[in-house]
Amino acid sequence: MNVILLSATDLAMAGGLIFLLGSASQISRLGITKSLYIASFRTAGQLFLIGFVLKALFENPNPLWILLVSLTMLIAAGREVGARQNRKLAGKWNFLTGTTAMFFSSFTITFFALVAIIQNDRWYDPQYGIPLLGMVLGNTMTGVSLGLDNLTTSSWKSKNTIEAQLACGLSWQKSISTIRRDSIRTGMIPIINSMAAAGLVSLPGMMTGQILSGTSPLEAVKYQILIMFLIASGTGIGTLIAVILGSRRLFDDRHRLRLDRLTEPRQ
Amino acid sequence: MNINELRYGPGIRFSLRLECGECVGLTGPSGGGKTLLLRALADLDPSNGDLSLNQAKKETVEPAQWRKQVGYLSSESAWWATRVGEHFNLENNALLITMGFENQVLNWDVQRLSSGERQRLAFIRLLCQKPKVLLLDEPTANLDSENKAQLEKSVLDYLRTQKAACLWVSHDREQLKRVSKRSLHLSSGVWRESPT
Numbered sequence: 001m002n003v004i005l006l007s008a009t010d011l012a013m014a015g016g017l018i019f020l021l022g023s024a025s026q027i028s029r030l031g032i033t034k035s036l037y038i039a040s041f042r043t044a045g046q047l048f049l050i051g052f053v054l055k056a057l058f059e060n061p062n063p064l065w066i067l068l069v070s071l072t073m074l075i076a077a078g079r080e081v082g083a084r085q086n087r088k089l090a091g092k093w094n095f096l097t098g099t100t101a102m103f104f105s106s107f108t109i110t111f112f113a114l115v116a117i118i119q120n121d122r123w124y125d126p127q128y129g130i131p132l133l134g135m136v137l138g139n140t141m142t143g144v145s146l147g148l149d150n151l152t153t154s155s156w157k158s159k160n161t162i163e164a165q166l167a168c169g170l171s172w173q174k175s176i177s178t179i180r181r182d183s184i185r186t187g188m189i190p191i192i193n194s195m196a197a198a199g200l201v202s203l204p205g206m207m208t209g210q211i212l213s214g215t216s217p218l219e220a221v222k223y224q225i226l227i228m229f230l231i232a233s234g235t236g237i238g239t240l241i242a243v244i245l246g247s248r249r250l251f252d253d254r255h256r257l258r259l260d261r262l263t264e265p266r267q
Numbered sequence: 268m269n270i271n272e273l274r275y276g277p278g279i280r281f282s283l284r285l286e287c288g289e290c291v292g293l294t295g296p297s298g299g300g301k302t303l304l305l306r307a308l309a310d311l312d313p314s315n316g317d318l319s320l321n322q323a324k325k326e327t328v329e330p331a332q333w334r335k336q337v338g339y340l341s342s343e344s345a346w347w348a349t350r351v352g353e354h355f356n357l358e359n360n361a362l363l364i365t366m367g368f369e370n371q372v373l374n375w376d377v378q379r380l381s382s383g384e385r386q387r388l389a390f391i392r393l394l395c396q397k398p399k400v401l402l403l404d405e406p407t408a409n410l411d412s413e414n415k416a417q418l419e420k421s422v423l424d425y426l427r428t429q430k431a432a433c434l435w436v437s438h439d440r441e442q443l444k445r446v447s448k449r450s451l452h453l454s455s456g457v458w459r460e461s462p463t
Contacts, residue, residue: 167341254313
C-alpha cells in the first residue's frame, strides 16, 4: 500500500474551489450559495465523524455497536428522503415509508452480500459491512427519494385523471398504475445510467479509491461490479417498496384520492 | 337512492329520496357546494350520514362498485389514455351515432377533441358503465343547442329504459324545467326545495 497522505493544506485547497464556486453563484444570484456551503460543511463534518466512528469500530468490532451505527445510518437516510421533496407524505408517513423501504432493501441485500458473497470469517466485520451498507443505502436513498417525489408531484398534477378513473369504477391500483410505473422508473434511472456509463464515461468512486490506495485495477474492478449490482438491486427494490407503500397511503379505505395527506409545497 | 342527513364539504346538510326514473335539478351560485355534493355522493370525497342505493348502504358496497353505479360526470372531463376508445367498452355503436359520432371517433387522439366533443364523449363513457344514478355536473355547458337537446333526450331515455335516477346540476332553469319535475336550490350553505 503506497497511498500519498493528504495534509490539511491539501483539503483546504480543494475547499478553495468550493469557495470560488460559491462566490460565482453569489454574484449571479443563483440562490444556491447557502445550500452549497452548508452541504460542503456537512460533507467535511460528517465524513470526519464517520472516520472516527469506523476507526473506533475497527478496533472494537462489537456487533451491538455495528448495529447501532447501521440504524443511525438508516434513520439519517430516512430523514434525508424527505428533505428535498416538493410535496411529501404528511406527518410520520414520509419517514416511515422511506425507512421501511430502505430497511427491507439495503439491509437485506447487504446481509446477503456479506454472508453469501464476501464470506468473511465474521460476517459482520465492520471493515466490509459498514462501507457496503453505506454505499447501498446512499444510492437506495436517492432512488426512494426520487421515486416518492415523482409519485406525490404527479399525483397532485394528475388529480383529475386519477379521479376520472375512480369515477369510472376502476380500482385505485389501476387509477395510479401509470404514475406508479413512472415513479419507479424515475427512481431507477440514476443507477442504470451509472452502470451504463461505468468505465466508459466515469470511473466509479469506490474503484477509484481502491486503485488510489494501491489495489490492482482488476481486483478493484471486481469489487466495483459487485457493488454496482448490489446498489442496482437495492435501489430497485427500495424504490419499488417505497412507491407501492406511498401510493397506498394516497388512498383511503374507500379508495378516495387523499391529496390532503400531502404537505404544502416547499417555497 | 336514499340520502339521509348527509353532511359534506364545509358542513352542508343534504337529504333526498330519489326514486327510480326520477330526475332532480340542482341549482345555486357557483362555488356554493353543488359539485362537492356530487363528489360526496360518488364517494370521491369523505362525507358523513346515511347514503344507500337500493337499500344497500354505501359502506357495504365495494368503492369501485359504488362509483360504477353512482356515476359522476364532472364538468371538466379528464382522459387518461391516448385514444378515445381505450376509455370505455361499447356494447354497440347506437349511443355513438345518437350523440353524433361515427365509429372512427374511437381511434381519435383525446388531445385533438374539442371541449364539446369531450363533453359528449364523457357522457357516452358514463352511460357505458351502466350507472343506476347519474350525477351530472353542467353536462351541456360546452354544447350547441342541437347537441344540448340531444343530450337531454338521451338522459331521459336512459332513465326510462334503465329505471335509473338522476341529479342534474345546471345554471339553466329552462333546461331543468325540461328534464326534471322538481329542483333543489342551494343558497348560503342550505338546500331548499325550489318553487316550480
